[in-house]
Amino acid sequence: MSVLSFHEVSVRYGAHTVLNGVSLEVPAGRTVGLVGESGCGKSTLARAAVGLAPVTGGHILLDGRPVPNRGRRPVQMVFQDPYSSLDPRMTVGESIAEALPERLPKKARQAEIARLLALVHLDAARAGDLPGRLSGGQRQRVALARALAARPEVILADEITSALDVSVQGAVLNLIRDMRRDLGLSMLFISHDLAVVRYVADHVAVLHDGEIVEQGPTARVLGDPRHDYTRHLLAAALPLKEQT
Numbered sequence: 136m137s138v139l140s141f142h143e144v145s146v147r148y149g150a151h152t153v154l155n156g157v158s159l160e161v162p163a164g165r166t167v168g169l170v171g172e173s174g175c176g177k178s179t180l181a182r183a184a185v186g187l188a189p190v191t192g193g194h195i196l197l198d199g200r201p202v203p204n205r206g207r208r209p210v211q212m213v214f215q216d217p218y219s220s221l222d223p224r225m226t227v228g229e230s231i232a233e234a235l236p237e238r239l240p241k242k243a244r245q246a247e248i249a250r251l252l253a254l255v256h257l258d259a260a261r262a263g264d265l266p267g268r269l270s271g272g273q274r275q276r277v278a279l280a281r282a283l284a285a286r287p288e289v290i291l292a293d294e295i296t297s298a299l300d301v302s303v304q305g306a307v308l309n310l311i312r313d314m315r316r317d318l319g320l321s322m323l324f325i326s327h328d329l330a331v332v333r334y335v336a337d338h339v340a341v342l343h344d345g346e347i348v349e350q351g352p353t354a355r356v357l358g359d360p361r362h363d364y365t366r367h368l369l370a371a372a373l374p375l376k377e378q379t
């Protein structure tokens with residue numbers, strides 16, 4: 136199990152400071168929720184950890200060392216949109232095989248694909264399907280299997296249930312909880328949806344305009360918020376909950 140830590144991380148695009156001195160730790164085997172309104176910099180923080188956004192200040196460490204971004208990548212990102220994250224011309228099995236860290240003989244490869252599909256609760260027979268035959272929830276499971284293929288220590292899940300029907304969101308969230316328990320993964324779980332974060336995260340950090348304004352145990356932060364912005368987020372979420 137591994138610890139991912141952000142130390143005073145800043146990201147600037149030209150004159151635009153997107154993240155300003157963000158410090159956050161994802162402890163070994165725990166799930167940390169990152170919440171905040173659209174545009175506050177959530178995705179940028181995750182992207183910075185995998186070398187997809189320019190870190191202009193501070194540093195990001197995995198078990199105290201820079202995050203490797205070549206060869207086997209122990210930090211894997213899963214994105215919001217399962218429709219664009221899978222190549223429509225590749226079968227599920229081919230997509231997963233492509234993400235394996237080493238080339239395996241055919242038999243071993245098929246066994247590994249079946250193992251990964253089982254981890255995300257999909258039938259091994261799905262390996263022969265093109266993504267077009269799968270539902271959004273099934274595609275997101277395949278995207279998770281692809282991420283797991285690299286045998287990661289840390290998963291950065293960026294709004295992975297936001298594009299799914301409410302009816303399948305719960306199943307994907309349960310899968311996330313199982314993955315943490317069974318694989319000992321550390322996870323940064325990004326969502327603008329506080330109800331979803333409340334369900335999966337042990338600890339939550341609130342990002343506002345590129346800065347963390349509050350963080351702590353999920354029940355404390357969402358149950359007894361100390362910062363006005365957290366209260367504002369909770370108040371904004373409340374009417375939605377009452378409607379449903």
Ligand SMILES: Nc1ncnc2c1ncn2[C@@H]1O[C@H](COP(=O)(O)OP(=O)(O)O)[C@@H](O)[C@H]1O
Pocket residue numbers: 148151153171172173174175176177178179180
């Ligand atoms: N590649 C980029 N170039 C310039 N600005 C960017 C880039 N990526 C993100 N931004 C800006 O950074 C801010 C935060 O974006 P993002 O991290 O996607 O927010 P969130 O995921 O919280 O909605 C936005 O203002 C966005 O326009």
Ligand SMILES: [Mg+2]
Pocket residue numbers: 177178179293294
């Ligand atoms: Mg985002």
